[in-house]
Amino acid sequence: MADRPALTLTDVVAGYAGPPVLNGLSLVVEAGHLITVVGPNGHGKTTLLKTISGLVGLRQGEITLDGASLGGLRPDIIAARGVAHVPQGDMLFPQMSVEENLQMGAYAERDRHVIAERLDEVFVRLPKLAERRRQLASTLSGGERRMVGIGRGLMMGGRVMLIDEPSLGLAPLVIEQIYAVIADLKASGRSILLVEENPARVIGLADRIHLLDNGRFVWSGLPDDLMARDELLATYLGG
Template sequence: MSAELSIRNLTAGYGAQVVLRDLSLEITEGTLAALIGPNGHGKTTLLRAISGLVPITAGQITLAGTRIDPLRPDAIVASGIVHVPQGDLLFPDMTVLENLRMGSYLPAAARLEKQRLEEVFSLLPKLRDRQQQTASTLSGGERRMVGIGRGLMTSGRILMLDEPSLGLAPIIIDQIYDVIDTLRGSGRTVILVEENAMRAADIADEVHLLDHGSIAWHGKGSEMSGRPELLETYLGS
């Protein structure tokens, strides 16, 4: 399979603070790629750079051979990259259904809204029962599911999930990972940022380890368990 998303010699950050340094990686089409590494070493910043939310000072990002780094964030979404950020970031006074429909505001997604909504409810059946409930009254796990569902409503080709299990109870994390594993089997390209390296590696096709804003190691998810020095050196486990 070919590289769907290609990042070359990327440098980016916040003003004078450089976070990503000459970073290069490729995400293969139709795979689940996990981004792991110590906290504060660039995982979330990388997703934000791909989404156009963090300015880059060097390098380039291409989607299916077309550069997207010069584009505005809304144009990057329209090109097919969907970013489900860390935390809930829902509209708290809107219902679950209204939050989900916010994901289909682009014309291409709006035309498929009913179809996508059924797909979301099939993948996340609890949301069908909660669709008229106000988002502020949901549990943490339910809010996270709404966030993922809203991302799926965009009909994007790449779904980026930033720590979807953060702060959730273990039983809810299992449910979230069941959803992610189903997405992996659907042929969609998924980029997963996760603090729990081994949990991510268990379901990932590709693993990219970030350290101080650069890729320190990459390989198959199944290879992580055979590299204890990586866990000890970079992840402290």
């Protein structure tokens, strides 16, 4: 039996003022799968995630979550329906504590018991945050800040997580720690659409990979297959 689609994009065209940034993108994130989009900087990866979460307007095409259209909905409604966006960079409230930042992810949830359960899950999956729960976000290391961002996404309770360049600006050892967290999230059954610049980081983790250039997918397939395509890597990712 085929895997059930959680998130589907069909012929998506989107952008800011002027010409579109995304030009007819289609992809499927099956339930429980991790799909990765790689490509050069400035070619539409972040815009793709922002379009799904409603931060960039959808001009043409269709985006569905569990078969229900997200097109034209406000970002808060899209989040409430189950899309949890972990943006590029930290995007934390620096003068709020770790726990307060995490709770901001559950702003749309009114059930205190649900919020408490989600917070417990975050602290189990990210025990370092439990140690830092009273600490101001401004005092955290880069890796800890990134973990708070992921934890805040978990607090949203989404059906699908959109994670934008989780390794950006981090040291290699910290990147390994972040990807261990992402692997754990996938193992728990979460559906994930991940944006990354380096495809080597998702070997053994991604179920499928899409190479994005100038707003179009120029290649799609398995991560191992992309890593064997030296010409593609050299042309689009610098080797």
